[in-house]
Amino acid sequence: MEAVSAAASTSGTMKAINFPSTSPVPRVVVSTTSASPWSQMKLNMLTLNASNPNTRFGSLCLTRCSTKPNIETDQNSTSEPNPNLNTETPSRAVSDEAISSSSSSSSMPSSLLSRGLVLDLGPVGSWDCKEIGSPVVKRFLSDEEERWYMWYHGASTDPRGSDSIGLAVSSNGVHWERGKGGVKSSADVGLVMSCGSDWWAFDTESIRPGEVVIMSSAKVRASSAVYWLYYTGYSAEKLEISGFSLQNPETLGGKTGNILRSLPGLAISQDGRHWARIEGEHHSGALFDVGSEGDWDSLFISSPQVVFHGNGDLRMYYHSFDAENRVFSIGIARSRDGMKWIKLGKILGGGKKGCFDQLGAMSPYVVKNKRDGNYVMAYEGVGADGGRAIGLAVSADGLKDWRRVEDEAVLKAATMEDGWDSKWVGSPCLVEIDGDTDEWRLYFRGVGNGGRCGIGMAVSDGTDITRFRRWEGFQV
Known part of the structure; x- marks a missing residue:
């Protein structure tokens, strides 16, 4: 899990707010000092106290706590004291209704065709039996054990349903425990967040996770650390783009040309x-809103992924479709408090002609490399034929001068025609593993020629982040 320190106090005040118990997913207004320039804003530490963990939310109180920075750890794993996570192993912490990732609506014909697959579709009737994707994977280490958490989006076959966000847990990042329905307690897994119910909201049609950040502080108990979920919300507002095949959100059964306005949210x-x-x-x-007419991000904002760079310095990477240049592009915004953001502009656009990302880059996931200090971005490249593959870019400071590692993708669709991910791969999530054998794990969404989808994992060739192979089993 990511753990980041809270910074010093701000000029704005966060008042204590009571969450209404009648709202299934409450919305809370947190005031910030909008008049303060970015350079003067700091990051506050939020503590969340649940009076009844068995409800969606009982009476909750959001408080302000000004602290000094304590620890900055890497983005994907930490040995920080447990931030209010269950002390049991994941397989024991979940309820009796939890099911293994191997329990799916159907099984692959052979291990070769399912190579790399770590989370299949849920069983028939579950909240994620039709479609899954957008994996956000975090690793947590303690003296006694290793725990993994994956937030992802899913959809059911219920025609009245829509995309939801769920949680699966694991002891090794490969074999996952998932839930068939909604969570019932703080030790459960399954569906954890549904679309917004307010008619005016930006997230009434679909939601997809972009990043999960954990805020902690030396002066606040580790058990009071709070998860911050940055996600994409889709509204019913429809857009039109002539002469280009586009979907937003991208779904397996959706029609090309169905483009919904999307914006970044926080929970x-x-x-x-x-x-x-x-x-x-x-x-x-x-x-925040889309850009003005003519801006590269004037249509929608999608896949917000947030990186803690330093004291009071958070960066959000996101993608949109540059209508003028006809390519998917990735941009960056910056914040002191994680709530008020200032856009800095586009940082990555289309690749070279004939390359896997000729029509652009989307779904960025950025990690700071602990070995050399550079920032590594895994992204979904869009080819001229509409195909998808995963590429890498690097930057010394994570702000500017992003360059592609090479013109070839680091992970392509499977070569076997009937494979679960033989059509395209995308929605990357990088996890750097350090230990006896340093390596990187790349979690991704795969789509097969038959309309099948799942979440897979590839591993690097040691510390060489330019070479990935699909996971085939643990080495003995």
Whole structure:
């Protein structure tokens, strides 16, 4: 899990707010000092106290706590004291209704065709039996054990349903425990967040996770650390783009040309399972709006992924479709408090002609490399034929001068025609593993020629991040 320190106090005040117990996923307005320039804003530490963990939210109180920085750890794993996570191993912490990742609606015909697959579709009737994707994977280390958490989006076959966000847990990052329905307690797994119910909100049609950040502090008990979920919310507002095949959100059964406005949102949780939405500055509750007419991000904002760079310095990477240049592009925004953001512009656009990412880059996931200090971005490249593969880019400071590692993708669709991911791969999530054998893990969404999808894992060739192979089993 990521653990980041809270910074010193701000000029703005966060008042204590009571969450109404009648709202299934509460929205909370947290005021910040909008008049303060970015350079003067600091990051506050939020503590969330649940009076009844068995409900979506009982009476909750959001408080302000000004602290000095304590520890900055890497983005994907930490040996920080447990931030209010269950002390049991994941397989024991979940309820009796939890099921293994191998329990799916159907099985692959052979291990070769399912190579790399670590999370299949859920069983028939479950919240994620139709489609899954957008994996956000975090690793947590303690003296006694290793725990993994994966937030991902899923959809059911219920025609009245929509995309939801769920949680699966694991002891090794390969074999996952998942839930068939909604979570019932702070030790449960399954569906953890549904679309917004307010008619005016930006997230009424679909939601997908972008990143989960954990805030902690030396002056606040580790058990009071709070999860911050940055996610994409889709509204019913439809857009039109002539002469280009585009979907937003991208779904297996959706029609090309169905483009919904999407914006970035924020929710917070004490246990990673029960979430309260935080009202952003946009009138819809989103953190910020699309760009002005003619800007590269004037259509929608998708896949917000946030990196803690340093004291009071958070960076959000996101993608949009540059209508003028006809390519998917990735941009960056910056914040002191994680709520009020200032856009810095586009940092990555289309690749060279004939390359796997000729029509652009989307779904960025950025990690600071602990070995050399550079920032590594895994992204989904869009080819001229609409195909998808995963590429890498690097930057010394994570802000500018992003360059592609090479013109070839580091992970392509499987070569076997009937494979679960033989059509395309995307939605990457990087996890750097350090230990006896240093390596990287790349979690991704795969789609097969038959319309099948799942979440897979590839591992690097040691510390060489340019070479990945699909996971085939543990080495003995």
